[in-house]
Amino acid sequence: MSVVARYSRRLVLGAGVAMAATVALGSAVGGIAFAADAVKLGVSIPAATHGFTGGIVWWANQAKAELEKAHPNLKITVKTASGAPEQANQLQDLVTVTKIDSLVIFPFESAALTQPVMQAKKKNVYVTVVDRGLTDPSAQDAYIAGDNTAFGRIPAEYIAKKYNGKANIVALRGIPTTLDNERWEAFTAVMKQHPGIKILDAKYANWNRDDAFKVTQDFLTRFKEIDVIWAADDDMAFGVLKAIEQAKRTDIKEVFGGAGSKTMVKTIMDGSNPLLHADVSYSPKFIYDAIKMTAEARLKGDKLPATYIIPSSLITKENAKEFYFADSPY
Incomplete structure (x- = not known):
């Protein structure tokens, strides 16, 4: 085919x-x-x-x-x-x-x-x-x-359910655009229903692996306890993983990307990375x-x-x- x-x-x-x-x-x-x-x-x-x-x-x-x-x-x-x-x-x-x-x-x-x-x-x-x-x-x-609303809503619902409404989160956004705003608004709308989930910070990383690495380095320096990182893009997610590995952080339980790249989907399918469990298609x-x-x-x-x-x-x-x-x- x-x-x-x-x-x-x-x-x-x-x-x-x-x-x-x-x-x-x-x-x-x-x-x-x-x-x-x-x-x-x-x-x-x-x-x-x-x-x-x-x-x-x-x-x-x-x-x-x-x-x-x-x-x-x-x-x-x-x-x-x-x-x-x-x-x-x-x-x-x-x-x-x-x-x-x-x-x-x-x-x-x-x-x-x-x-x-x-x-x-x-x-x-x-x-x-x-x-x-x-x-x-x-x-x-x-x-x-x-569906950019679903792109933000689906990971938020997944995180809230999996972590029983209690988690420390940092987020990486894309480029300032209407679609990024839609995703962010949908994500935070769900999180507002779960006061036990704290969004420690969110920064733009331009849907770029290198920028995501730098933003994550900053997050890891400033926040000593992070449960989940919402990368909102598969390329950014791999930049996040590199920063986590370099910092030797063991507190982070999960990284959630987005878009369903074949590398991400294959990793989830094989279960080959303990921090990658789910993604959203786009x-x-x-x-x-x-x-x-x-x-x-x-x-x-x-x-x-x-x-x-x-x-x-x-x-x-x-x-x-x-x-x-x-x-x-x-």
């Missing part, structure tokens, strides 16, 4: 959902859909600075190769950026030089990219925003993302689905539903095999 087929089995945005979404599509003008002679689709995404964005880049290029082969009148241009300023500049080039008519964007940061995306939309570019929402939703036509394949849905809708002259959310699941040793794909890029 191919990587694409195997991932499609796992996620909601499979063939059945795509068909359902097509039925729900709004027409381009007054109830009548007009097929486009050609579509120039721009894809703007972060560069592969860590494992998850590496998966984003891989899936975006998979979509380009497969969709351009299937649709000769479709041209997809993929741009990767190492930061918000570079992404904003690339976006301007996509609009003015490449002259795209449709855009799928995974914003590097929410606030910094909102105005550039708004400018593209004002020039009649159809905009699908993926994962990291904009601060002004009117800048987009459609929004496709994983596959980078949603960029592939977003590109496919947007391209096929625009080729028909249709629009996507305003919002589409992909559910997340708790991954444990009991069900890890369902989330492990050895040939996946992440």
